[in-house]
Amino acid sequence: MRGARPSPGWFSFVALAASLSGGPALASGDKALGEYLSSECTACHQTSGRQVGGIPAIVGHPADQFVALMNAYRTRQRDNVVMQTIAARLTEEEILALAAYYESLKPPG
Numbered sequence: 553m554r555g556a557r558p559s560p561g562w563f564s565f566v567a568l569a570a571s572l573s574g575g576p577a578l579a580s581g582d583k584a585l586g587e588y589l590s591s592e593c594t595a596c597h598q599t600s601g602r603q604v605g606g607i608p609a610i611v612g613h614p615a616d617q618f619v620a621l622m623n624a625y626r627t628r629q630r631d632n633v634v635m636q637t638i639a640a641r642l643t644e645e646e647i648l649a650l651a652a653y654y655e656s657l658k659p660p661g
């Protein structure tokens with residue numbers, strides 16, 4: 553057993569997803585496309601990095617974690633109807649692009 557280490561729910565999922573996928577090298581996304589696509593996300597997710605009204609901040613997430621989160625909504629392993637709908641509409645390329653863009657944004661502080 554490893555020591556009890558409190559971790560947010562998404563982290564353990566990401567670790568699992570990474571191990572299941574065998575960790576292939578991630579193609580890097582097109583940041584400009586990501587910025588364009590993010591206009592849909594900023595209605596809910598603040599680019600300031602502040603969490604507002606229970607909606608998590610998504611700036612500064614490492615790209616591989618971001619992709620794993622989006623895939624978790626896509627495959628409905630994560631249960632949120634709004635995000636499931638949004639993720640299902642995005643292509644792999646678009647998710648990579650969003651991941652590259654959001655990774656490049658720095659949370660404040």
Ligand code: HEC
Nearest residue numbers: 562592593595596607608610621622631632634635638650
């Ligand atoms: C209508 C509001 C809304 C919009 C628009 C929206 N989201 Fe979300 N998003 C949420 C909510 C609410 C959650 C938290 C869901 C949960 O509890 O699993 C979330 C969670 C996430 C998470 C997981 C964050 C974490 O750390 O757990 C990611 C990544 C994400 N959204 C990305 C996006 C992207 C990319 C877009 C645009 C393509 C987008 N969202 C658009 C409401 C929204």
